[in-house]
Amino acid sequence: MAEQTPTTHCPECGGQFTAEETCTERYHACMALELTDPDYGAVHHFTVPAYMLQHPSRLSAEGWQAMAQILHEFLVDGVSPARMRQLIQQQQKTRPKSFSMVKGMPATQPSWTWTTTIMAVRLEDPALYCADVRAWAEAVHDDIQQNSQ
Numbered sequence: 001m002a003e004q005t006p007t008t009h010c011p012e013c014g015g016q017f018t019a020e021e022t023c024t025e026r027y028h029a030c031m032a033l034e035l036t037d038p039d040y041g042a043v044h045h046f047t048v049p050a051y052m053l054q055h056p057s058r059l060s061a062e063g064w065q066a067m068a069q070i071l072h073e074f075l076v077d078g079v080s081p082a083r084m085r086q087l088i089q090q091q092q093k094t095r096p097k098s099f100s101m102v103k104g105m106p107a108t109q110p111s112w113t114w115t116t117t118i119m120a121v122r123l124e125d126p127a128l129y130c131a132d133v134r135a136w137a138e139a140v141h142d143d144i145q146q147n148s149q
Helices: 023-036 043-054 061-075 081-094 126-148
Strands: none
Touching: 023 043, 023 061, 023 126, 043 061, 043 126, 061 126
16 A cells, blocks of 8 residues: 655645645634734734635635635725725625625636745734735735736
8 A cells, every 4th residue: 555645735725834734724823813913913804815715615606706806905995804894784785695605606726826825924923924914915816817817
């Protein structure tokens, strides 16, 4: 019986695993920091969409498109998390969502290689962390823009 070689890269985002963690474990570490320390939590609105877009198995096809639009609005349009919540609440009152972020036709794996993944985010300092998360989110957005044309 042949020995299985451990996976060294994420099959979805291509991020290189370390001896200590996978990208899923890094995401959980990020969430723990963001949800317990406001200095880290300042970029939560970038972390979640960037991670979900690079891990499409967690989203429906329509959910992936919606997540890409949300990331665009945060990065390009400068919409704040508070304003995004207001916009979503207003939209739900006038036009209920006709799709599920997670149920339905599954999102497909993008055919391109992501420029940056969550594995490049440094956790040890809030300022570095926030800069890394923003740079990663911008790279995800740029990759989508360049490859969706």
